[in-house]
Amino acid sequence: MKNEITLEDVLACRERRAKLQIKLLQTYHSPLVSFTMNIAGPVKTSPLIKRAFDLGAQMLEKALPSGSVLYKEITEADTGYEAMYAVTENAGQVKEICLSIEASSSIGRLFDLDVIDQGGTKLDRSSARGCIVCGAHGRACAAARLHSVKQLQAKTTEILNEFFLDFDKEQVGRLASMCLVDEVNTTPKPGLVDQNNSGSHADMDLESFLKSAAALKPYFKDCFSIGNKTAAESRSVTFAQLKAAGILAEETMYRTTGGVNTHKGVIYSLGILCGAIGRLWMPERPFAATEQLFKEASLLAQDAARADFAHADGKTAGERLYLKYNITGIRGQVCDGFPALRELALPVFQNALEEGLDQNEAGVLTLLHLIAQVEDTNLYHRGGESGAAFAKDYARRLLWQNRLPKEEELLSMDREFIKRSLSPGGCADLLALTYFVSSLSKGMV
Numbered sequence: 001m002k003n004e005i006t007l008e009d010v011l012a013c014r015e016r017r018a019k020l021q022i023k024l025l026q027t028y029h030s031p032l033v034s035f036t037m038n039i040a041g042p043v044k045t046s047p048l049i050k051r052a053f054d055l056g057a058q059m060l061e062k063a064l065p066s067g068s069v070l071y072k073e074i075t076e077a078d079t080g081y082e083a084m085y086a087v088t089e090n091a092g093q094v095k096e097i098c099l100s101i102e103a104s105s106s107i108g109r110l111f112d113l114d115v116i117d118q119g120g121t122k123l124d125r126s127s128a129r130g131c132i133v134c135g136a137h138g139r140a141c142a143a144a145r146l147h148s149v150k151q152l153q154a155k156t157t158e159i160l161n162e163f164f165l166d167f168d169k170e171q172v173g174r175l176a177s178m179c180l181v182d183e184v185n186t187t188p189k190p191g192l193v194d195q196n197n198s199g200s201h202a203d204m205d206l207e208s209f210l211k212s213a214a215a216l217k218p219y220f221k222d223c224f225s226i227g228n229k230t231a232a233e234s235r236s237v238t239f240a241q242l243k244a245a246g247i248l249a250e251e252t253m254y255r256t257t258g259g260v261n262t263h264k265g266v267i268y269s270l271g272i273l274c275g276a277i278g279r280l281w282m283p284e285r286p287f288a289a290t291e292q293l294f295k296e297a298s299l300l301a302q303d304a305a306r307a308d309f310a311h312a313d314g315k316t317a318g319e320r321l322y323l324k325y326n327i328t329g330i331r332g333q334v335c336d337g338f339p340a341l342r343e344l345a346l347p348v349f350q351n352a353l354e355e356g357l358d359q360n361e362a363g364v365l366t367l368l369h370l371i372a373q374v375e376d377t378n379l380y381h382r383g384g385e386s387g388a389a390f391a392k393d394y395a396r397r398l399l400w401q402n403r404l405p406k407e408e409e410l411l412s413m414d415r416e417f418i419k420r421s422l423s424p425g426g427c428a429d430l431l432a433l434t435y436f437v438s439s440l441s442k443g444m445v
């Protein structure tokens with residue numbers, strides 16, 4: 001089997017580690033932390049084990065006082081992943097930190113965090129760890145070889161899968177809620193609620209958005225779980241459950257904001273994206289590639305969205321826009337796999353960051369491009385055809401005159417939009433989605 005290791009490999013690895021320890025003790029005269037994964041059987045490496053190792057190293061580095069790491073060396077070999085640290089802290093305190101990491105989560109059971117003091121002595125743990133299969137105390141199971149390698153491997157995989165499923169659900173909820181916070185904080189945004197003012201809105205402010213973003217976090221986690229639990233079923237099953245959760249999330253939003261629609265658009269679009277992430281989830285790779293995510297979201301939403309458009313009779317504002325101008329809004333975006341993000345917002349945002357703009361500046365620029373290009377249903381609702389055309393022309397002119405419009409130009413755009421009661425809320429939702437998708441591809445743990 002690939003990557004299987006022999007006894008010689010293990011011995012050679014131990015010798016190499018011992019030599020490194022001696023070298024580091026002589027160089028730094030400080031305690032060392034040796035971090036390895038506790039993996040049974042002859043195969044010590046896999047993308048899933050690597051992910052757990054990377055997370056463990058990150059947990060350790062976060063837990064150690066800042067500036068205390070003098071040296072760090074990561075080794076990746078068939079014998080397993082290893083990290084060796086020389087640290088300034090007192091060995092006993094470092095051992096306490098390591099023990100608390102090992103005990104802090106289910107995955108910690110698979111971490112071996114050894115501490116070696118300045119004199120080269122390994123610090124003992126006060127009590128032996130329990131058996132990973134049956135939970136029995138001490139080393140009795142291991143000594144008697146009570147469980148087969150197969151059992152140990154199966155248990156290890158189970159621990160890792162369950163841990164990362166929960167971990168990623170939390171990550172998705174946090175990132176989804178955070179992108180809404182980042183969107184509303186992006187300033188200045190013409191006609192929209194931002195840190196300067198409430199734009200063209202008398203009924204909401206920054207706080208309404210922040211409260212709503214926080215209240216919706218559990219909903220986004222639910223969407224991920226729905227997608228994951230129904231991954232083996234047809235997409236219509238997933239979609240029906242997402243829709244039911246979305247209706248409840250709208251109620252939560254209205255309750256939180258006192259009846260104001262802050263996030264209806266993203267409850268739909270971001271909810272479906274989180275559902276798509278759940279459906280495509282794999283423990284060793286939490287987020288599928290962006291293109292794949294967009295495709296999955298589009299397939300999830302397509303049937304329902306097409307049926308809605310086919311039966312549109314003008315009862316809702318959205319249907320009237322569709323019938324009159326063929327504008328499909330956010331549902332059209334999801335249905336078509338987010339063309340405004342793929343072709344416009346994400347490239348503009350990424351390029352701006354690469355050019356050295358900070359996230360706020362890049363976000364404002366992305367929003368301007370969206371206003372200039374996208375048919376925004378909110379602009380039509382509030383300003384009609386002429387209002388929407390005014391907004392679009394304004395953004396185009398600004399970008400035409402100056403690739404990176406100046407602060408005062410943006411502030412006067414805000415005033416003009418407010419004067420006309422225009423609010424590009426659809427574009428703001430797309431900006432939030434841009435933040436969300438960018439944060440996924442930044443390579444979260």
Ligand SMILES: [Zn+2]
Nearest residue numbers: 131133134141
């Ligand atoms: Zn046991």
